[in-house]
Amino acid sequence: MEYPDRGGLTVKPNHDPKLYQTLLENLSDGVIVIGSDGHVQIANSAFCQMFEFDPEEVGGSLFGELFIMFEGFDEFVEIILKAVTDRHSGERQVTSVRIREEPRLLSVTTSYLSTTHPEEAEQTAVVAVISDITEIQELRETELRMAK
Numbered sequence: 001m002e003y004p005d006r007g008g009l010t011v012k013p014n015h016d017p018k019l020y021q022t023l024l025e026n027l028s029d030g031v032i033v034i035g036s037d038g039h040v041q042i043a044n045s046a047f048c049q050m051f052e053f054d055p056e057e058v059g060g061s062l063f064g065e066l067f068i069m070f071e072g073f074d075e076f077v078e079i080i081l082k083a084v085t086d087r088h089s090g091e092r093q094v095t096s097v098r099i100r101e102e103p104r105l106l107s108v109t110t111s112y113l114s115t116t117h118p119e120e121a122e123q124t125a126v127v128a129v130i131s132d133i134t135e136i137q138e139l140r141e142t143e144l145r146m147a148k
Contacts, residue, residue, distance in 0.1 A: 030130035033113070034063045034084055040124055050130065051099065071099050076106065083126045085111035094133070107131040 024031055030047030030093045034040055043058040051066075058066065064081060067073045076094045083091065092109040107130070 029071070031127065032063070032080075033127045034080065036084065037126045038062050038064065038081075038084060040066070047130060050132065070097075072096075076108065079108050080110060080126065080128050081087050083112060083128065087112045087126075088115075090147075103134075104135045105137050106133055107133045 024042065024044040027046055028048045028115075031042070031044045032040060032047050033042035040058050040061055040063055043055065044054070045055065047053070048055045048058060051070075053066065064077060067077050076097055079091075079093050079095060090111055092107060092108075094105060094107050097104050109129045109131075112124070113127055119123050132136060136139060
């Protein structure tokens with residue numbers, strides 16, 4: 001028997017937790033989960049590769065400290081920290097950063113995760129999905145130039 005979740009996701013009871021890990025690791029977008037205390041709970045491979053982080057060093061670290069040495073990441077960090085502190089959900093913003101000396105355009109979608117069980121209230125977190133949309137934007141701009 002299957003049980004529908006709030007968002008229409010169908011979840012089977014007694015499912016294998018490795019399924020979620022496999023799902024996260026196979027996404028091309030970066031995914032990071034940050035607890036209400038600001039510590040990274042989950043970061044997938046795409047996130048670590050995008051920013052050249054060692055996956056072993058990301059988990060458990062403070063999110064803000066990960067980017068302290070990066071110049072020009074203030075807006076990116078602010079987007080995510082605002083979601084953590086303000087508990088906003090479902091916001092999508094686009095920001096510019098420089099990765100490996102190249103300008104990149106990142107789409108950052110944040111969602112606030114909470115539990116319906118009061119005894120688990122401290123387990124709230126924010127998930128951020130980060131997509132590099134640089135090539136898409138460049139294609140759009142080229143298309144617009146060609147259309148003129």
